[in-house]
Amino acid sequence: CADALEIVRRYGIELPDAARALLETGAGETIKPADERLAGVSTHLIATPQQALEAAADVARAAGITPVLLGDRLEGEARDVGKVLAGVALQVRTHGQPVPPPCVLLSGGETTVTVRGNGRGGRNVEFLLALAIALDAAPGIDAVAGDTDGVDGQEEVAGAFIGPDTLARAWEKGIRPRDSLDNNDGHGFFEALGDALVTGPTLTNVNDFRAILIT
Known part of the structure; x- marks a missing residue:
């Protein structure tokens, strides 16, 4: 409540009397971990980013593909993460390291x-x-x-697919991939190619899922 009141004072926000009283009396304070009201409460995570990656890894193994879990907390600029994982994929494809093809690089987190x-x-x-x-x-x-x-973003689209022919098909349509990236127009790019991934609302969220298949 004290933090909220400080914001109210700093910006001169007018509050209804009931809302101000809730903050000033501390009645609106959130429950803290040591609160006795939580004594009988237990928390269980039934879906996590790591579980999603492990489930995908199981599917890959069943198909005879070696899964490589790169982590469930990859962060940073999306385009930079793309460049880095491209380097890893090319190392696999060219040199068979850290594992030979066929394999799939799995990662989660939010860029x-x-x-x-x-x-x-x-x-x-x-x-x-x-x-x-x-x-x-x-x-x-x-x-x-x-x-x-x-x-993904503000669109009712989860993501997309790419393959070795992605850039060529874009050029055939008069779309310049680098220009699309510079304009942050990923949805427009993949929609034009018919490669958008549309799942509809899944009613859950375990961050992002990325899979790079090298054969």
């Missing part, structure tokens, strides 16, 4: 996007577009990325 343009974008499509550009049509590498709640 960020610094908005530079006025396109329709989200962190997963930005990641994929940067990944495709960095891979430069390398053969045998496909990827999917999406937000597990079914909404």
Whole structure:
């Protein structure tokens, strides 16, 4: 309550009497971990980012594909993460390291996007577009990325798919991949190619999911 009151005072916010009383008396304070009212409470996580990656790894193994879990907390600029994971994928494809193909690189977490343009974008499509550009049509590498709640950015689109032919198909349509990335227009880019991933609302959220398949 004290923090809220400080904000009210700092910005001169007019509050209804009831709301001000709630803050000034401390009656609106959130329950703290040591509160006796929580003595009989237990918390259980029934879905986590790590569980999502492990489930995907099980599917990969069943298909004879080696899963490589890169972590469930990858963060940073989406386009930078795309470049880095492109380097890892190319190392696998070219040198068979850290494991030989066929394998799938799995990762989770939430990246960020610094908005530079006025396109329709989200962190997963930005990641994929940067990944495709960095891979430069390398053969045998496909990827999917999406937000597990079914909404990437402000669009009712979870994410998208890329493959070795992604850039070529874009150029055939007169779309310049680098321009789309610079304009933060990942959704526009993949929608034009028919490669958007639309799941609808999943009613859950365990951050983002990324899979790069190297064959």
